[in-house]
Amino acid sequence: MKKVLEINNLTKKFGGLTAVDNLTFHIWENQIYGLIGPNGAGKTTVFNMITAVYAPTSGEIIFDGDNLANKSSYEIARAGITRTFQNIRLFKEMTVYENVHTACHLNTDYNIWDSLIHNKNYKSGEKLIRQQVNELLERMGLYERRDEVAMNLPYGDQRRLEIARAVALQPKLLLLDEPAAGMNPDETNELVKTIRSIREDFKLSVLLIEHHMDLVMNICDQIVVINFGKEIAKGTAGEVQNHPEVIEAYLGKREEELLHVDA
Amino acid sequence: MDQFLQQLINGVSIGSIYALMAVGYSLVYSIMNFSNFAHGGVIMLSAYMGYFAIVLLKVSFGGALLLATLGATLIAVLIERIAYRPLRKRSAPTLYFIISAMGMSILLENLVIATIGPQFKTYPIIFAESTIQLGNLSISKMDIFMLIIAAVALVGLVFFLNKTRTGIAVRAATYNARASQLMGVNVDRIVSIVFALGGALAGIAGVFFGIRYTVYAQAGIITNKAFVAAVFGGLGSLPGAIVGSILLGIIETFVAAWRSQLRDLTTFAILIAVLVFKPTGLMGKNTEDKA
Amino acid sequence: MEYYLQVLTLAGINLMVVLGLGLLTGFTGLFSFGHAGFMCIGAYTSAILTVTLKVPFVVALIASGLVAGAISLLLGRLTLKLKGDYFLIATLGFGESVRLIFDNIEPLGGARGFSGIEKNSNFISVWLVCIIGIFFLIRLMNSRYGRNFKAIREEELASATIGIDVFKTKLLSLFISAIYAGIGGSLYAHYMTFIKPTNFQLIKSTEFTIMAIIGGLGSITGSVIGALLLTVLPELLRFVADWRMVIYGAAVVILIIVRPKGIAGGKEFKDFFFIVWIRRLFNKIFTKEDPGNGGKL
Numbered sequence: 001m002k003k004v005l006e007i008n009n010l011t012k013k014f015g016g017l018t019a020v021d022n023l024t025f026h027i028w029e030n031q032i033y034g035l036i037g038p039n040g041a042g043k044t045t046v047f048n049m050i051t052a053v054y055a056p057t058s059g060e061i062i063f064d065g066d067n068l069a070n071k072s073s074y075e076i077a078r079a080g081i082t083r084t085f086q087n088i089r090l091f092k093e094m095t096v097y098e099n100v101h102t103a104c105h106l107n108t109d110y111n112i113w114d115s116l117i118h119n120k121n122y123k124s125g126e127k128l129i130r131q132q133v134n135e136l137l138e139r140m141g142l143y144e145r146r147d148e149v150a151m152n153l154p155y156g157d158q159r160r161l162e163i164a165r166a167v168a169l170q171p172k173l174l175l176l177d178e179p180a181a182g183m184n185p186d187e188t189n190e191l192v193k194t195i196r197s198i199r200e201d202f203k204l205s206v207l208l209i210e211h212h213m214d215l216v217m218n219i220c221d222q223i224v225v226i227n228f229g230k231e232i233a234k235g236t237a238g239e240v241q242n243h244p245e246v247i248e249a250y251l252g253k254r255e256e257e258l259l260h261v262d263a
Numbered sequence: 264m265d266q267f268l269q270q271l272i273n274g275v276s277i278g279s280i281y282a283l284m285a286v287g288y289s290l291v292y293s294i295m296n297f298s299n300f301a302h303g304g305v306i307m308l309s310a311y312m313g314y315f316a317i318v319l320l321k322v323s324f325g326g327a328l329l330l331a332t333l334g335a336t337l338i339a340v341l342i343e344r345i346a347y348r349p350l351r352k353r354s355a356p357t358l359y360f361i362i363s364a365m366g367m368s369i370l371l372e373n374l375v376i377a378t379i380g381p382q383f384k385t386y387p388i389i390f391a392e393s394t395i396q397l398g399n400l401s402i403s404k405m406d407i408f409m410l411i412i413a414a415v416a417l418v419g420l421v422f423f424l425n426k427t428r429t430g431i432a433v434r435a436a437t438y439n440a441r442a443s444q445l446m447g448v449n450v451d452r453i454v455s456i457v458f459a460l461g462g463a464l465a466g467i468a469g470v471f472f473g474i475r476y477t478v479y480a481q482a483g484i485i486t487n488k489a490f491v492a493a494v495f496g497g498l499g500s501l502p503g504a505i506v507g508s509i510l511l512g513i514i515e516t517f518v519a520a521w522r523s524q525l526r527d528l529t530t531f532a533i534l535i536a537v538l539v540f541k542p543t544g545l546m547g548k549n550t551e552d553k554a
Numbered sequence: 555m556e557y558y559l560q561v562l563t564l565a566g567i568n569l570m571v572v573l574g575l576g577l578l579t580g581f582t583g584l585f586s587f588g589h590a591g592f593m594c595i596g597a598y599t600s601a602i603l604t605v606t607l608k609v610p611f612v613v614a615l616i617a618s619g620l621v622a623g624a625i626s627l628l629l630g631r632l633t634l635k636l637k638g639d640y641f642l643i644a645t646l647g648f649g650e651s652v653r654l655i656f657d658n659i660e661p662l663g664g665a666r667g668f669s670g671i672e673k674n675s676n677f678i679s680v681w682l683v684c685i686i687g688i689f690f691l692i693r694l695m696n697s698r699y700g701r702n703f704k705a706i707r708e709e710e711l712a713s714a715t716i717g718i719d720v721f722k723t724k725l726l727s728l729f730i731s732a733i734y735a736g737i738g739g740s741l742y743a744h745y746m747t748f749i750k751p752t753n754f755q756l757i758k759s760t761e762f763t764i765m766a767i768i769g770g771l772g773s774i775t776g777s778v779i780g781a782l783l784l785t786v787l788p789e790l791l792r793f794v795a796d797w798r799m800v801i802y803g804a805a806v807v808i809l810i811i812v813r814p815k816g817i818a819g820g821k822e823f824k825d826f827f828f829i830v831w832i833r834r835l836f837n838k839i840f841t842k843e844d845p846g847n848g849g850k851l
Binding site: 051053072073074077078082083085089090091092093094098101102103104105106108110112115116118122125126129165166168169 | 717720
């Protein structure tokens with residue numbers, strides 16, 4: 001089994017504030033990895049460094065053997081890491097179909113001239129993409145709503161659409177930033193199924209930021225818990241749940257939520 | 264050396280007029296985050312108002328200056344009410360404000376042409392003895408007067424922004440309009456005040472501009488100089504606007520002394536240089552977006 | 555009749571520039587107040603090529619577009635990484651700089667202008683070019699390039715995370731928009747037969763932007779409507795003389811407040827429900843394929 005992502009001694013400082021402090025964890029092929037911690041612990045900052053929205057202050061990020069330093073966001077996406085956002089960033093005024101359709105742009109290679117004269121390259125490329133979009137929408141249960149404008153979708157569907165869009169690039173690693181935010185228990189269960197089936201069908205790894213403990217404990221193979229940017233625990237769901245520092249960090253949350261979740 | 268100093272004084276003098284315009288422009292930018300292209304229209308109208316005050320109403324120079332400034336203040340506040348407030352209420356994107364400003368500027372310029380006519384107007388001579396001799400240098404009395412008035416106006420503005428309650432509210436609003444609204448600040452009133460301040464400064468600048476050059480409907484184009492100066496100094500920074508303006512005035516004057524037809528091109532060359540090398544200008548602030 | 559043709563020809567010339575601007579602003583979300591600068595470059599390029607170098611008109615036409623495009627690449631390299639507002643200011647500076655530079659080039663007539671250009675543009679040639687321009691633009695927008703432009707307009711950050719090279723894509727959009735404007739400039743030069751730098755001032759750039767907005771951003775139909783309407787209407791209002799531009803200015807302010815989405819409101823001609831109905835019917839009868847979405851542009 002190969003390592004897909006290596007986070008080694010990753011640190012990010014914003015002026016005097018240390019948002020991420022010497023963080024280290026590794027993700028393997030086909031693993032679902034959880035990144036959890038109280039609000040403001042630095043989780044989204046980690047995502048932002050992986051996708052080159054921010055540059056790390058120090059430390060390294062190695063994906064599939066390649067160091068990601070000095071790569072820009074789009075290069076990283078093309079290399080095989082895609083993501084969703086905490087505050088959904090769909091192409092709001094486009095339809096469901098168009099959102100995924102746009103994301104498939106790398107699955108074909110016709111050029112501008114081809115598009116202007118509608119030659120075979122263009123036609124077969126577009127046909128291929130259309131097939132892919134329809135398949136993906138079916139699989140994510142969004143086909144019925146394909147002509148609806150993205151911002152008019154119910155919240156849960158919007159999140160699913162964002163995941164669909166991210167998966168359209170056939171990534172090796174999918175970063176999900178609080179995908180269950182605002183979902184009720186039923187929707188959360190659906191999401192668990194979706195993430196599991198994506199992992200199966202697309203053979204990818206997932207790095208998941210989440211607050212819904214049942215989702216995390218249920219679905220993650222390994223978890224790293226951070227607080228104030230620093231790691232406070234790492235291991236399986238069982239190991240992490242009973243870690244005293246983790247319990248303390250979540251002090252204020254009802255103990256039942258944290259401790260008595262069946263993995 | 265004398266030539267050099269003479270041009271330097273000239274440059275500072277022009278720069279002080281630009282400073283009045285640029286500060287007003289920068290104020291509006293910092294609170295509403297858009298380039299008010301109608302600013303030039305206010306400057307132009309002020310030049311006309313000052314002219315008519317002297318020629319028709321037979322008021323003294325000081326009186327004309329006052330009237331024009333008041334008029335400009337009023338017009339600026341009105342423009343905000345009519346052309347920008349409806350957009351602000353709807354959180355419209357910046358482009359809409361710019362279009363509205365452009366439309367306003369076209370309207371004002373052509374309103375003057377349609378009513379008063381396209382002929383240029385010249386201010387009558389104000390000071391009988393027009394220059395003062397300092398050794399080999401001659402400084403025009405008007406230039407000194409303008410410099411003093413400009414300095415007083417700007418100092419007054421700084422005082423207002425730093426020492427008065429309203430002024431502090433204005434500054435708070437330029438940092439974060441939403442938050443200051445939650446603190447009980449009436450943003451509508453603040454915006455009106457900001458436009459009033461900008462308008463007043465534009466009023467003074469307009470009269471000075473009219474005296475130094477001539478009065479004509481297309482004078483609004485001078486707003487280009489104002490915003491280049493503001494960008495040069497750092498958009499959103501008031502001291503920057505002043506420094507940028509003076510520097511612009513000086514550089515322009517020296518270039519014009521060398522090759523007069525390159526004067527306006529220099530303005531834009533400076534703009535492009537700033538944008539390419541240091542977009543935040545001489546004294547502007549850097550902001551990073553949070554994802 | 556002659557007069558109406560003249561006005562419509564001018565509308566066509568304006569349309570070429572507005573189509574380009576519409577691509578940059580309406581579809582990619584970048585605002586420019588400097589496209590008169592590209593038009594100016596195109597006009598002078600065409601003038602020089604045909605008058606001095608005796609190049610045939612069609613070649614000059616295409617060359618004008620390409621030269622304008624090349625210059626836009628330089629501008630883009632320098633300014634596209636700037637944040638929104640600054641890019642706008644940069645384009646404004648660019649537009650004014652271009653015409654001021656031409657003001658100072660004596661061999662080209664300087665401020666007095668360049669005359670003696672052959673009249674190769676007429677109603678037919680201009681609108682032929684426009685139709686070709688529209689045709690290519692439609693095809694472009696229906697490709698992955700077009701979709702990427704729109705993605706950047708919607709969500710620049712998210713676009714990068716789906717592998718879109720934002721800088722290069724913006725540059726491409728600017729390049730194509732400049733080509734259109736350059737070709738518009740060539741058509742203009744060969745219609746007026748005389749050009750001078752003051753034909754390409756800031757006010758001209760502003761007028762093009764206003765045409766794009768009032769017609770409706772994000773829609774090729776909108777660009778056509780905008781260019782036609784705002785070339786024809788001011789002509790119809792000639793009888794009010796000086797008040798014409800007062801009305802124009804007031805109309806702009808009112809329209810941006812009352813109907814900022816413009817006349818086409820982001821929709822295309824083929825989106826009007828009547829046309830959609832016909833196309834759905836056609837598809838059902840003749841093809842089994844599901845286009846996936848009413849074929850929305």
